[in-house]
Amino acid sequence: METVIDRKVHAMKKLINRVEDIVPEALQGLGAAHPDVVKIDLPNSNVLRAGGPKAGKVALVSGGGSGHEPLHGGFVGLGMLDAACAGAIFTSPVPDQMEAATRAVDGGAGVLHIVKNYTGDVLNFQLAAELVAGEIEVATVVTNDDVAVQDSLYTAGRRGVGGTVLLEKIAGAHAEAGGSLADVTATAVKVNANARSMGLALTSGIVPAAGTPNFDLGDDEVEVGIGIHGEPGRRREKLAPVSDLAEWLVGPIVDDLALKRGDSVLAFVNGMGGTPLIELYVAYNSVATILSGKGISIGRSLVGSYITSLEMAGFSVTLLRLDDDLVRWWDAPVHTAALRWAV
Amino acid sequence: METVIDRKVHAMKKLINRVEDIVPEALQGLGAAHPDVVKIDLPNSNVLRAGGPKAGKVALVSGGGSGHEPLHGGFVGLGMLDAACAGAIFTSPVPDQMEAATRAVDGGAGVLHIVKNYTGDVLNFQLAAELVAGEIEVATVVTNDDVAVQDSLYTAGRRGVGGTVLLEKIAGAHAEAGGSLADVTATAVKVNANARSMGLALTSGIVPAAGTPNFDLGDDEVEVGIGIHGEPGRRREKLAPVSDLAEWLVGPIVDDLALKRGDSVLAFVNGMGGTPLIELYVAYNSVATILSGKGISIGRSLVGSYITSLEMAGFSVTLLRLDDDLVRWWDAPVHTAALRWAV
Amino acid sequence: MRRAIEAWLRLAAGRIHEHAPELSALDAAIGDGDHGTNLDRGFGAIVATLDEGTIPTTDSDLDDAVVTLRTAGKRLISTVGGAAGPLYGTAFLRASAALAAAGDAAPGAKFVAALDAAVGGISGLGKATAGEKTMLDALIPALDAARSALAAGAESGAVLGAAADAAAAGAAATIPLLATKGRASYLGERSIGHQDPGATSAALLLRALADAAGPDPAG
Amino acid sequence: MRRAIEAWLRLAAGRIHEHAPELSALDAAIGDGDHGTNLDRGFGAIVATLDEGTIPTTDSDLDDAVVTLRTAGKRLISTVGGAAGPLYGTAFLRASAALAAAGDAAPGAKFVAALDAAVGGISGLGKATAGEKTMLDALIPALDAARSALAAGAESGAVLGAAADAAAAGAAATIPLLATKGRASYLGERSIGHQDPGATSAALLLRALADAAGPDPAG
Ligand SMILES: Nc1ncnc2c1ncn2[C@@H]1O[C@H](COP(=O)(O)OP(=O)(O)O)[C@@H](O)[C@H]1O
Ligand SMILES: Nc1ncnc2c1ncn2[C@@H]1O[C@H](COP(=O)(O)OP(=O)(O)O)[C@@H](O)[C@H]1O
Ligand SMILES: [Mg+2]
Ligand SMILES: [Mg+2]
Numbered sequence A, B: 001m002e003t004v005i006d007r008k009v010h011a012m013k014k015l016i017n018r019v020e021d022i023v024p025e026a027l028q029g030l031g032a033a034h035p036d037v038v039k040i041d042l043p044n045s046n047v048l049r050a051g052g053p054k055a056g057k058v059a060l061v062s063g064g065g066s067g068h069e070p071l072h073g074g075f076v077g078l079g080m081l082d083a084a085c086a087g088a089i090f091t092s093p094v095p096d097q098m099e100a101a102t103r104a105v106d107g108g109a110g111v112l113h114i115v116k117n118y119t120g121d122v123l124n125f126q127l128a129a130e131l132v133a134g135e136i137e138v139a140t141v142v143t144n145d146d147v148a149v150q151d152s153l154y155t156a157g158r159r160g161v162g163g164t165v166l167l168e169k170i171a172g173a174h175a176e177a178g179g180s181l182a183d184v185t186a187t188a189v190k191v192n193a194n195a196r197s198m199g200l201a202l203t204s205g206i207v208p209a210a211g212t213p214n215f216d217l218g219d220d221e222v223e224v225g226i227g228i229h230g231e232p233g234r235r236r237e238k239l240a241p242v243s244d245l246a247e248w249l250v251g252p253i254v255d256d257l258a259l260k261r262g263d264s265v266l267a268f269v270n271g272m273g274g275t276p277l278i279e280l281y282v283a284y285n286s287v288a289t290i291l292s293g294k295g296i297s298i299g300r301s302l303v304g305s306y307i308t309s310l311e312m313a314g315f316s317v318t319l320l321r322l323d324d325d326l327v328r329w330w331d332a333p334v335h336t337a338a339l340r341w342a343v
Numbered sequence C, D: 001m002r003r004a005i006e007a008w009l010r011l012a013a014g015r016i017h018e019h020a021p022e023l024s025a026l027d028a029a030i031g032d033g034d035h036g037t038n039l040d041r042g043f044g045a046i047v048a049t050l051d052e053g054t055i056p057t058t059d060s061d062l063d064d065a066v067v068t069l070r071t072a073g074k075r076l077i078s079t080v081g082g083a084a085g086p087l088y089g090t091a092f093l094r095a096s097a098a099l100a101a102a103g104d105a106a107p108g109a110k111f112v113a114a115l116d117a118a119v120g121g122i123s124g125l126g127k128a129t130a131g132e133k134t135m136l137d138a139l140i141p142a143l144d145a146a147r148s149a150l151a152a153g154a155e156s157g158a159v160l161g162a163a164a165d166a167a168a169a170g171a172a173a174t175i176p177l178l179a180t181k182g183r184a185s186y187l188g189e190r191s192i193g194h195q196d197p198g199a200t201s202a203a204l205l206l207r208a209l210a211d212a213a214g215p216d217p218a219g
């Protein structure tokens, strides 16, 4: 028998037609499945809230590369986003579409741009804000909750990951309730300040245009500290029981947030796209056990694949320190393709 | 360079602790994440509706092997199931736990057993019904919506697949509204009679106890007509654009249901566990295009991974012929871990 | 007789455990790959119950044997799941009842009566007949062979041996069959060319019975 | 001069298209694997706009060149996305403005002024400096080399050649650098040992410029 190299390159097998049609077809599919919730601006590759713009309501616009579904288009609707700009897969959208989205949803009360901290996203949203300057009041919040990245002079800063989902829900609720642009922005900033995340991958996703995995992992390896764009992580470890994996993620988050006994958190266990729900619940069980061991109570939770990286297998943990206000906004009605309650 | 054999065996990489703890830990995770919706009977491996039993309400009990999450435990709650029995992975639960579930949820109005048509599930539920005979009135509906299997003397009959999800929602709504056991059973039978499904796989899932994929597919192959237990399908084809794949699934369903121009359906595009949402929306777009070409209108839709087969990549299509009653029950409030609206 | 049945159950549990990967592999080819794990769980539960020593004994060895077999059947129903759990469990329950009814017949005749009842239980519940590529394709030939041996005046050891041999041959003969019952039937023509896992486990159980009763239980 | 710029843009688009897989592969190693696809989309859009012939022309060749370059920059901003879209787009816009300001300076001096403005635009927007393992590590050495060549009295072809050579060397010299800007910075130490994709594309663009202006545009 011959020795075969351990690293197997997974073939690209996807439910797609032409590679260049993935994003527009996915948007059309979203629009066809949820005509009561969203309308699709196909030329601009934007998802808009059905029935918008809402006069007098602060509008929330987010966006980013595609491949993270349901983020962001699946979060457009009552109590969350007013528009989401979809870029090419893993590529920030461009200023033109952000400008179009901003103009489409402006209800006269200003627009909040929710931007995940990646150089591309930040720069494109920055150019977009310049394009409407003087016409529409735009505030920007940049999410940077990923503790896997050192926030130092030597990096582009922490990435925006799972905390973005929570922020969009919570700030969206505040906006729906009539908060001013300053208030909604303050709530968004507060969520970002109190949320931290970290993720790991069991397998790499495959960018369709490339056709091969972004990184190759051995059969017994995990990539710890990955982002959502198939970037390699900070370190590689041997595969371990999920109770260990959960420790690797929860520990740094708890430290960074300086969570202490008696604190209450929203615990969000997120699948990376290729991980089935049964595993996410097993992972959530480990996370809950770890937190309870630290005397941290879980006030609210979210388990599912909400910010993904194509078909990557793996999970991320996000913890958000809760207070009464945040709980109230979290519980408020939301009606989007991916999150819905109380309505 | 050497020629490497095309069929790659994917390694088992899962977010788990010990193999034998997967099901109980996933149940505990579900319970911890949704304490307002479910309570877990761990010794019996059952998921029960929180706050049950409901006096005077017909109770719905389903169950089956694990590995199909969120089916069935994720569908326990207001407007859907009262209990779900979780078997070992891909293995029918046993009569004892079905008996315990039936006794736990009985509210005096009778219990409907919803059984997917697999020999094991049918036989175990049959023995369970015998165990409570004379004490609790039990009706049974067996779902068999999979058109990939010939319903003939030469098979165990069609399998119960995606239609089961729709049936649990719709019959659950009728029960929540106070329908009698006979009425709710009739509604369930009607859903089963008007629903058909078919699925295909791009990759095989891996049963944890086995550790290797149940079937190996070449990098360019799809398995058409698969069930949800990793059984090989009816035939193997070359990978094709999803618009073709969707044709292979929608065509036989439309024929079998004898759908015609002007009919209205609920279109359910389901992910098999390892397929990300972006692909499901692309697939849904193809399904919607095909149906619109046939003059069949989509009255309601559901897109997501609701009845899965571990980490299998692939999708299934279920079509349910709608009438006003079914639409009304579909739209009625539901509050479960996996489906929630209007509440 | 209770001791013989207990010895068989323990030996059978060992054989099932040993062959579990093989049984699951056979099941993976035409089913869902869990047959070995499922039976291993069930026979493990039987052994655990035997180890607990909680099965009541009386001064009737036959009654004790009947109760032991019935307890084993109940454990299988309660722990195996899938198709094989109810089928094997029911088979054990029926065999236990047949044993009780057989009173003080000779051992060989008791075995034939029990196996006959087991086959009847399986085919009644599973609505299957010979040739459908199921466990019955090991058990029915075994029953026929045992009956012939008994009629030919063989003593009990030879009757069990004939049953075990016929079961093994029957299991092997499922390879060319088209499955028309159980999960393998979904495959249609593609089920041809694989040995049925249930028939294989049935042959293992009967081989263990012959070995447990025979001169060389390790054989 | 408009024709020279158009020739360069077309040649650059071809080179980017040809090297897109390589650029994306470099990006996959320390980023997200889309740099080649992104730029290919952007330069494809520029060529499409050129083909449409909708860029207005005047009787001033300089004005036309400025507009062409500005249009190209806008197309990049509108179609590339990611980090490179705004950065290269801004670079082209600034270069266009510098060209306009340079009036009737000699070609070599115009190029230096434009490249200087481009570098300023990129470092201003991206807040990066030399040595952070970005496109600037090709462009800053190129600017220095071009400036030296110009100061040494080289003619425009030699100035462009010096810039292209220095950019290529600069791109290669990013391999040992630790990334501290952009996506590659997330990798920390693991970014060392890989060539920066943006520096690589910058070198390709400057080589295309030298080639488009030189005697053998196919070289
Ligand atoms: N209707 C039936 N009658 C008799 N035996 C059956 C029937 N259906 C299935 N079997 C047997 O059960 C075996 C499969 O058992 P197992 O794998 O444990 O159950 P499952 O198919 O539910 O996973 C088959 O190999 C076959 O021998
Ligand atoms: N702050 C920055 N300043 C200058 N160049 C940068 C900066 N950030 C990234 N880059 C350049 O952009 C390149 C990556 O471009 P691209 O892959 O298209 O964008 P993204 O990282 O958004 O996917 C890097 O190789 C680097 O040269
Ligand atoms: Mg990118
Ligand atoms: Mg099974």
Ligand SMILES: [Mg+2]
Pocket: C027, C031, C032, C033, C034, C035, C082
């Ligand atoms: Mg099986």
Ligand SMILES: [Mg+2]
Pocket: D027, D031, D032, D033, D034, D035, D082, D183
């Ligand atoms: Mg990139």
